[in-house]
Amino acid sequence: MNANKTILSVIAAAIFIGLLSKATFIVRENELAIKFQLGEFVKADYQPGLHFMVPFLHNVKKFDKRVLSLDATPVPYLTLEKKNVIVDSFIKWRIGDIETYYRTMRGQEFRASERLGKLVQEGLRNEFARRTIQEVISGDRAEIMRDMNTRLITQAKDFGIDVVDVRIKRIELPPEVSESVYKRMRAERERIAADWRSRGSEEAEKKRAAADRERTIILANATRDAQLLRGDGDASAADIYARVYGQNQEFYRFYRSIDSYRQVFNQQNDMLVLDANSDFFRFFKDQLGGAVKQP
Numbered sequence: 240m241n242a243n244k245t246i247l248s249v250i251a252a253a254i255f256i257g258l259l260s261k262a263t264f265i266v267r268e269n270e271l272a273i274k275f276q277l278g279e280f281v282k283a284d285y286q287p288g289l290h291f292m293v294p295f296l297h298n299v300k301k302f303d304k305r306v307l308s309l310d311a312t313p314v315p316y317l318t319l320e321k322k323n324v325i326v327d328s329f330i331k332w333r334i335g336d337i338e339t340y341y342r343t344m345r346g347q348e349f350r351a352s353e354r355l356g357k358l359v360q361e362g363l364r365n366e367f368a369r370r371t372i373q374e375v376i377s378g379d380r381a382e383i384m385r386d387m388n389t390r391l392i393t394q395a396k397d398f399g400i401d402v403v404d405v406r407i408k409r410i411e412l413p414p415e416v417s418e419s420v421y422k423r424m425r426a427e428r429e430r431i432a433a434d435w436r437s438r439g440s441e442e443a444e445k446k447r448a449a450a451d452r453e454r455t456i457i458l459a460n461a462t463r464d465a466q467l468l469r470g471d472g473d474a475s476a477a478d479i480y481a482r483v484y485g486q487n488q489e490f491y492r493f494y495r496s497i498d499s500y501r502q503v504f505n506q507q508n509d510m511l512v513l514d515a516n517s518d519f520f521r522f523f524k525d526q527l528g529g530a531v532k533q534p
Contacts, residue, residue: 264299265289271302271337273346283337300346306333306403309352314360315413316367318375325411326363330355331403332395339399351400358394359405362387376410383407 265288266272272285275298292299313327332355334340344350366383367375375383387405395402484491 262294263289263291266301269304271304271334273300273302273337273341274298275300280338280341283341300341302334302337302340302346303348304334306331307348309355311356311359313411314363316364318367319369319371322372323413324367324372324375325413326367327408327411328359328363328406329408330359330391330405333401333403334399335396335401336399339397341399343398351398354398355391355395355400355402358391359387362390363407372412380407380410 264272266285268287270287271283272290273283274281274285274292276296281297309330309332311328311330313325315323315325318324332351340346340351344354363383366386370379370383384406388402391405392402480491
């Protein structure tokens, strides 16, 4: 009898524990939960913690509350010049209103990703159609992202989704467009290089002409100064010679004659044919050179 009571107690405890587990559910910090009653929506604003429900009458579905990433498939878009560009983008999003999200997307993440992908493609198609390749590659990317975020945040609210960010990872050009852009960029760079070379050559010619002009002026001034200095030197020398000649004319004539002999006969093979009575040899015959001695 006691054994039967024990078995019944164990069975009752197991049933109680089973019913209790069915009557409670836990919502974690990174989760959102919806409670249904016989398939109909009942409640969604559950805070993290332990909550109760009626077994078999209620059921609960949980969803990820964290930020999710959608890596969109690269898609070609036409620019203003009717040129294709291949754009690779991604979206950061999370569930904002769980009730709206469940009603519009049936709580299925792949439906939400598909819908967001279409919204992004539509938005990028409109943005790229208004711009040139140059603008979308360099100048207007930040503006495109700003407009896309504003538009997508508003549109995604209708599905209970909060868009955190939309970004373009890269923009690639088809091979034929890439070649055309490369040639145009190369031609532009060559034009700029030729312009700079032309400016450099012009500046070099200016500097060279200025240097030549300055050189000519410097040489002319130096020649003038040299002539002036030489003239002053010759005048000083002539004045010195005159004063010295006036002090001792006989010695001066002797010195000049000796200097002449030195210059004429500066090598062993030098030869000079003159009359022996020539005035050139007067100091060879007379130490006074034929001058009258002073008393």
